[in-house]
Amino acid sequence: MRTTVFSPAPLAGAVRQAGTTTLLAAGLAAGLAAVAPLAQADTIIDRANGYTLTADGSLLRFTSLAFDDLGKIVAVGSEKDTAARLPKAEHIDAQGKTLLPGLIDAHGHVFGLGEIASGVELFNATSVGGAVRTVAEFARAHPRRAWVIGRGWNQENWKLGRFPTAAELDAQVNDRPVLLHRVDGHAIWVNTKALEMAGVSRDTPDPKGGKIERDAAGRPTGVLVDAAMELVEKVVPLATPAEARSMLDNALAILAKMGLTSVHDAGIKVAQDDLYRDYADHGKLTTRVYAMIGDTGADFDELAKDGPLPSYGNDVYALASVKLYSDGALGSRGAALLAPYSDMPSTKGLLFYPPAEMLAKMNKAMKAGYQVNVHAIGDAGNRQILDAYAQLIPKYNAVGLRHRIEHAQVVTPEDIPRFKTLGVIPSMQPTHATSDQNMAEQRVGSERIKGAYAWRTFLDQGSRIACGSDFPVESPNPFEGLHAAVTRQNNAGQPAGGWYKNQAMTLTEALRCFTLDAAYAAHQENVIGSLEAGKWADFILIDRDLFKVPPEQIGKTQVLQTWMGGKRVYKRQ
Structure with a gap:
């Protein structure tokens, strides 16, 4: 038996803070992607301050985690329990550090995250003049960019x-x-x-x-x-293959550093599917990807020829869902509302498609056996999609496909119970609430806000929320999402007491929506989402005990190590 001592080192290099979005410079991202995983062997993590969830959502404590050379968990419990299962395993001493299941982001844009590392970042711009100066400086620094x-x-x-x-x-x-x-x-x-x-x-x-x-x-x-x-x-040149690989490398490095062992990529094309499969074939996917085909046009026709792909390459990739759009966003007043905007009565926003056309898109995807995940932010957008699901789910007996509404941001109180009745999963992003607090109530008024960002209402009726961030719209850091879910405050601790705190989650609920329920929303709860025998050894070690620190510290958590399938894919330097 050989024992390795886990000893975290301080983080080297600067991390760039782009508003609420924490991103790494391209060079640092590439460096993180190059972290060599440990050779796979039967392994036991000892002296861990471990937390995981049971199937019913209860919190389970443990001190030792054992997994085999294939990367599958063999036992979770005490050192005595795990040592008996793998007597010849290599032991790693976690030195009391907190160990959690790998976190899952149920809604992000992977290539968009990777692209930001090489473009102009305006998240911190505090004025239009400052934004223009930043653009000009970038243009001067990159004279060859078309x-x-x-x-x-x-x-x-x-x-x-x-x-x-x-x-x-x-x-x-x-x-x-x-x-x-x-x-x-x-x-x-x-x-x-x-x-x-x-x-x-x-x-x-x-x-x-x-x-x-x-x-x-x-x-x-x-x-x-x-x-x-x-x-x-449409007139912007497409990324070259080398640029696309660079974007994916940058994104994977950022995601591993954030402790994300799985992400749901909300809308991909044929070229991105090809690249994901290539990375899976060559062992380069350091975060699992559950991808959604973008719309039901030509890309769908090509990618759906052989039907849904629920698993590829030891569960590192899946392509079994479709992403559609019902409406726009609240900030640009593109979200479709049933009544005019409170701060601009001349508009009710935009439905992207009339009901019959949207129904046809959803029907095409559902008929082919795909999970349908539709972006809907305004109450009119959400109602349009719920009405369509009410027609199509019984038609195809498709409750088992676990169809989703992405964002479910502003929903009339009478429509919220329909999610539970129809078996539709609300896929929600906690940091959207804390980012939107400066304008959301202005947009919809004091009555409609009661059905907005309504996590507690959804949970109390028995809905399983799949949590994400919508990166790069928000930070890919899931601990910022956990903090927002629990406190209803932004990173600066505002507002005092929390914004509509009655809709907050408990920490255990928030952890579940970033792990087990996010896995459930991808039909993957039997292979990831918690630390149980038979599942993949996807886990992280972090620098604090989330269940003992004050809630305001949750968002400041640093990931020390990230493991995916029994391989270490990130270590804090």
């Missing part, structure tokens, strides 16, 4: 009372196109060069499900919302 691409702007933080304009970008960058995604990904801010290259002019009509912001004379001002974004995005 397009200046970035993300993270939020006009709500700038107190403009309006969207930014192309003219403001033109004053600093007019020699090449600029395209900047809003923080929520549901609007883009572009310069005049980008509008010209895309052929967007006064005569361009608003596409169905989208809006071109215009001045009094009807001229585009430089912001395009939801479906209108495609008018410009």
